[in-house]
Amino acid sequence: MKVEQIETAVEEIHPQVIAWRRHLHAHPELSFEEVETSAYVVEQLQVMEGIEVTRPTKTSVVGRLKGLAGAGKTIAMRADMDALPIQEDVDEPYRSKNDSVMHACGHDGHTSMLLGVAKVLSDARENLVGEYVFLFQHAEEVPPGGAIEMVRAGVLNGVDHVLGMHLWSIEKLGKMQLTVGPMSAASDIFDVKIIGKSGHASAPDDAIDALAIAAQIVSNLQMIVSRSLSPLQSGVLSITRFRSGEAYNVIPQEATFGGSVRALTEEVRETIKEKIEQISDMVAKAHGATIEFHYEYGYDPVYNDETLMPIVEKTLRQFEDLEIEYIEPMLGGEDFSAFSNVVPSCYIGVGALKERDGKYYPHHHPKFEIHEDAFKNGMRYFLSVATTLAQQ
Ligand SMILES: [Zn+2]
Ligand SMILES: [Zn+2]
Structure with missing residues (x-):
């Protein structure tokens, strides 16, 4: 679609998008429970001409639209639909x-x-090439996430690229944030249990002190990021819980600690995981204890395809008031990573800062708010990039 055509269509649909948003805002549902939300989405899509609606999982929705002007690529666009277990503290008529x-x-x-975007493309379908897939995804906030379920249900069959975005309440309206390569981290959790031998505090030689051993392991693990990773790679290992012992005169039999691992590549992720287990095991063994290691993989890193990003940038630069920056x-x-793992994809940030009484709030805050004008920029991105890529 041409820029002028997109601008007119976006202006025209904007009030309707605000109305949809306010309805959804007033009726939020938690991850995996988006029953009314998905039904509402189906209702809206069904009255748009040319869109075939399916339900790949209980609370997700997919719309498919064929351009009528000829063959082209198939471009999917994704929106997540879930809300959070937070009591809203915003005084608006559309509050939860x-x-x-x-x-x-x-x-x-x-x-x-x-x-x-679905409505605009449906209205323009006579002049569009290619196919458009609208992925209304459930459960982004809670691992294992809804995206992987949708992928397993086959929503990416025949899809060439997936486009995603997030509105950012902490970034100025008009900002469009691009990244090449990994744009979010793998985020995993782990626990280590040290099993020693309980005993009287006055006779440590008869016991295997799980607490003292665990403390040594925790300090040893600080060496992983500083000594086992290349200084040019990034990773985070944060130990955030530690539990052991109850009494003043008993050497505890067990100690458990755990925390969070973040990495931008699989290599770093696996190095950190292996080293946690190896160091914990060996330090424990040196002192006569054993360990149990539990590691839970969270979302993979979202990956922005190197060949797509220059096209995305060039397309967005047609809108002169947008401020494009690489971050x-x-x-x-x-969990958009479940899509970007399968096909070359693009995920960007869209500034949506809205001040209230001189303040603004981060995501997941009870006073969180977004600027509704940012919806225009999100739609400009989807419409311009999707229709450009469909022609490639
Ligand atoms: Zn969130
Ligand atoms: Zn989010």
Whole structure:
């Protein structure tokens, strides 16, 4: 689609997108429980001409639209739909009607924008080439996440690229943030249990002190990032829990600690995981104890394809008021990786900062709010990049 055509269509649909967003904002649902949200999305898509609607999982929705002007690539666009277990503290007419559930990450905006994009493309389908797939995804906030379930249900069959985005409440309106390569981190959790031998505090020689051994392991693990990773690679190992012992006069039999691992590549992720187990095991053995190691993989890193990003940048530069910047990867997790692991994809950040009384709030905050004008920029991205890629 041409820029002028996109601008007119986006202006026209914007009030409807705001209305959709406010409805969704008032009726948030938690991850894997998006029953009314997905039904609402189906209802809106069904009245758009040319869109075939399917339900790959219980609470996700997929719309498919064929351009009528000829063959081209198949481009999918993804919006997540879930809310968070947070009591909203924003006084607006559209505030959450559901106690202790709130759209505090902006997924209501993502869903509404993608509905707007579906409507615009449906109206323009006579002149479009290729095919467009609208992925309304459940459960982004809770691993293992909804994206992987949708991929397993076959939603990427025949899809060439997937486009995703996140509205950022902490970035200025008009900002479009691009990254090449990994844009979010793998985020995993782990626990280590040290099993020693209990005894009286006055007779340590008869015991195997799990607490003292665990303390040594915790300090040894600090060597992994500083000594086992290349200084040019990044990774995080944070030990955030430690439990052992109850009494003043008993040497504890067990100690357990755990924490979080973040990495931008599989190599770093696996190095950190292996070293945690190896160091814990060997230090424990040296003192006569044994360990149990539990590691849980979270989301993989989201990967932005190197060949797509220059096309995305060039396409976005057609909108002169947008401020495009390349940023470093973030160390948060995002399950869009389930899509970007399968086909070359692109995921960007869209500034949506809205000040209230001189303040603004981060994602997952009870006072979180987004700027509704940012929906126009999200739609400009989806519409311009998807229709450009469909012609490649
Ligand atoms: Zn979130
Ligand atoms: Zn989010």
